[in-house]
Amino acid sequence: MHRLPKDSRVHRGEYEVKVYRAKSVEEALELIENYPDFTLFAGGSDVSVHLQEESIGGLIDITEIESLKVIKLSSKSIKIGALVTINEILESEEVLEHLPLLHKVCETFASHQIRNIATIAGNVINDSPVADLIAPLLVLNATVILSSLESQRVVVLEELFDGFKSLKMDREIVLGFELPIEQGSFYYRKVGARERLNITKLSLVMFRTDDEYRVSGASLNSYVKRFKTIEKLLESSCFSKSELIKAIEKDVSPHSNAEYKKRVLLKMLEEALVEIG
Numbered sequence: 001m002h003r004l005p006k007d008s009r010v011h012r013g014e015y016e017v018k019v020y021r022a023k024s025v026e027e028a029l030e031l032i033e034n035y036p037d038f039t040l041f042a043g044g045s046d047v048s049v050h051l052q053e054e055s056i057g058g059l060i061d062i063t064e065i066e067s068l069k070v071i072k073l074s075s076k077s078i079k080i081g082a083l084v085t086i087n088e089i090l091e092s093e094e095v096l097e098h099l100p101l102l103h104k105v106c107e108t109f110a111s112h113q114i115r116n117i118a119t120i121a122g123n124v125i126n127d128s129p130v131a132d133l134i135a136p137l138l139v140l141n142a143t144v145i146l147s148s149l150e151s152q153r154v155v156v157l158e159e160l161f162d163g164f165k166s167l168k169m170d171r172e173i174v175l176g177f178e179l180p181i182e183q184g185s186f187y188y189r190k191v192g193a194r195e196r197l198n199i200t201k202l203s204l205v206m207f208r209t210d211d212e213y214r215v216s217g218a219s220l221n222s223y224v225k226r227f228k229t230i231e232k233l234l235e236s237s238c239f240s241k242s243e244l245i246k247a248i249e250k251d252v253s254p255h256s257n258a259e260y261k262k263r264v265l266l267k268m269l270e271e272a273l274v275e276i277g
């Protein structure tokens, strides 16, 4: 994990940023309450890039909260703590066996060094339209466990997102995610400029169970969401290419290179249907 000096200051150009280190979730929540303009620091791979921005009043370092670093398997689900890193997900035999889609996505994530510090919650809460983990978590029907000073709540992950960089959270910390163990087949492709160390140009994630198709992808809207029109069309089992093109028009609205991305998405959807039916 990234280490920050204890209750210290880090330099931000000409400025300095105050850092408080929380040893428990309760301590972190009290700091959030007392310093509402401070930002949580998990792996720091996103936050560090923004340190110069005035909106970051200071940092609350949560890297030492051990209770958030656990992957726990039960008969029906896997819980992944907020501070579990991408490399820890890759090393988990439980994830490989029961959530192979998530394992596969993590294989394409950044470099080994970044995967060593980047956490699952950091990726989701940074809420980038190109984040790699949100789409697979959405199609795997993940729920997110949140805590405030007053209470805890569990919500379907999809309900957390509400537009570009707009999360329905208020002075809360993510404790972790719960993913049901389900039988299903999946398709995943990430398109980028390079084969390795790629920032996603676009991706498609599809998970098929006996009852339904769940589809999502990154860099195709202002925030990552499920493609509900496409899902419904695929479930109708008999449809034409032009209907699929119309469904793409409804579900995606890329910020850049829109026509290119829609064409590639169509190809990937066709490939997915050949691969997983």
Ligand SMILES: Cc1cc2nc3c(=O)[nH]c(=O)nc-3n(C[C@H](O)[C@H](O)[C@H](O)COP(=O)(O)OP(=O)(O)OC[C@H]3O[C@@H](n4cnc5c(N)ncnc54)[C@H](O)[C@@H]3O)c2cc1C
Pocket: 039, 040, 041, 042, 043, 044, 045, 046, 047, 048, 082, 083, 108, 109, 110, 111, 114, 117, 118, 119, 120, 121, 122, 123, 124, 125, 126, 130, 131, 132, 133, 172, 173, 174, 175, 197, 198, 199, 200
């Ligand atoms: C060189 C480089 C390559 C990258 N490559 C990729 C890539 O291939 N794919 C990809 O998706 N991303 C990539 N990223 C982005 C980044 O690494 C990921 O988004 C990462 O998962 C962020 O996790 P973190 O722990 O570092 O988050 P941090 O930077 O610590 O935090 C990110 C945000 O989440 C909030 N946060 C963190 N933990 C919690 C919590 N428990 N509760 C509430 N809020 C929380 C923070 O306050 C902050 O707003 C890359 C970044 C760099 C610098």
